[in-house]
Amino acid sequence: MKKVCVTGAGGYIASWVVKFLLSKGYMVHGTVRDPCDEKKNGHLKKLENAEERLHLFKADLLDYEGLCAAFAGCSGVLHVASPVPADRHVPNPQVELLDPAILGTQNVLNACLKARVEKVVVVSSGSAVLVNPNWPLDQEMDESCWTDIEYAKSIEQWYAVSKTLAEMEALEFAKRDDLTVITICPSLVIGPMLQPIINTTSLLLLSYMKVEGRTGGDVMENTERPYVDVRDLSEAILLLYENPESEGRYICSAYSIRTKEFVAKMESMFPGYNYPKIFTEKNGRAILNSKKLKGLGWNYRPLEESIVDTVKNYVDDGLLEKGKPFPSSLRF
Template sequence: MALEKERVCVTGAGGFLASWVVKLLLSRDYFVHGTAREPSDEKNARLYELEKASENLKLFKADLLDYDSVKSAIVGCNGVFHIACPAPSTTMELLEPAVKGTLNVVKACLEAKVKRVIVVSSGVAVGLNPRWPKGQIMDETCWSDKEYCRTTNNWYCLSKTEAESEALEFGKKTGLDVVTICPNLVLGPLLQSKVNTSSLVLIKLLKEGYESLENKLRMIVDVRDVAEALLLAYEKAEAEGRYICTAHMIRARDLVDKLKSLYPNYNYPKR
């Protein structure tokens, strides 16, 4: 039986993935509370152009590190989609905001008696584990090795792993219904005017002019499919734990060749 369709909260509502989630929720007649550090920012103001937004969307000024502002957006909601997170970075400075911000969200959800919270993690919280048996398919039981992430300065990977594990542990201790989704590289059309971090992966292939490029395997998923997956995880009562969300696997060279066939006049890697 699907959870009751009423009010839900989407953190970081103006972001790449979150804006698609807001669009999908509005199309399904949900009333949406969206959080934004600055609601008047252009990327957030554009949310009000979405169909049904004028009557069913309310933006709240909130900072994930400010518990009271987070709680004010969540109060009255049946469900929460926690999507906001610091952008990938090479410094450990993003670790505290990612983890503390997530804990503030789940604590506010518990206090507000939210029925279910969907936490968006990442495939990088799954795949960085050098001790995983070679040849064994990685599934939802695989976690990135925190110490390995730390010693290799993979701070974004560490932040997503820490935040997801803390959220699930909080759910186990308190009884809060927490479900996590781990998407891989999320690509697709943008609803906002600013280019997001994952789309920069493609832009760099088009314009950076690398001499060479490691032919590594890329796992890609369409942003609209991730939005659908998040709503499915929210509405299906039997959903629990964590889920990997991915769709396409492609080698870097094949990705470049595909881009060349579509957009031939760019400065692609030489080899």
């Protein structure tokens, strides 16, 4: 059985990647800050086949030696770990975002070279694509579109800066050092959580359903956002790793929808929650083209299925009030 290492294994996306790898028969190495932290990583040990085929290693992105130990004997590395701020305001972007993303990616790739890893998939972000004011308004954004770094800095979009620079470094590294590196840029990721600690994009969806944490109370910007289900994204990551024809950069996005329409869809399916009542219009463009990824055979589930599974997960985890009306049956 081939060994594959997943960085940041206890995170939202990475936990699903680990789950899918285990279900497909892989031996899995996972890097985490503390393998003994049951609150953050205990859910990984409960996954099916984890006892026999999952090994957690203590390492963070700035720990080169720890990464080398985790990658030893692995034929592939799926680099998912990267800091995601819960708030747009980042007091120290260099330390909090840029160093872990850029230097961390360099450490990961150098450790891959040392371990003679055959293939690396680096999970970038749609934010490495979207922040580009010069892209034609009537044109979907494809893999040729990159975030304008200087513009992103000027509006303090530090997460976008960190992901863009890290992805650029990954692709340049591949050219310099003859390492097979694939990058994937997912849009906003939704879907059920496996991990116990709530992630940033789940906070966004929760803000659609209750006032707590929602800036302006019942008022919300009606902006266009792209979405993809965490399970569809995880399958895309494995597809890129396993498919010998994958190369370069891939966008991974399923739907683009305005906030008001998304909230209306949620409310029609799950009435009774505290949805926003007023929407202020905000121009924006968030049409990401996933044609290249679909060309490898990638597909995605209906948006309604993602919403249902996400909301049920929130209720089961105690993040939303129980007893609200649920649809008795839904077909997709």
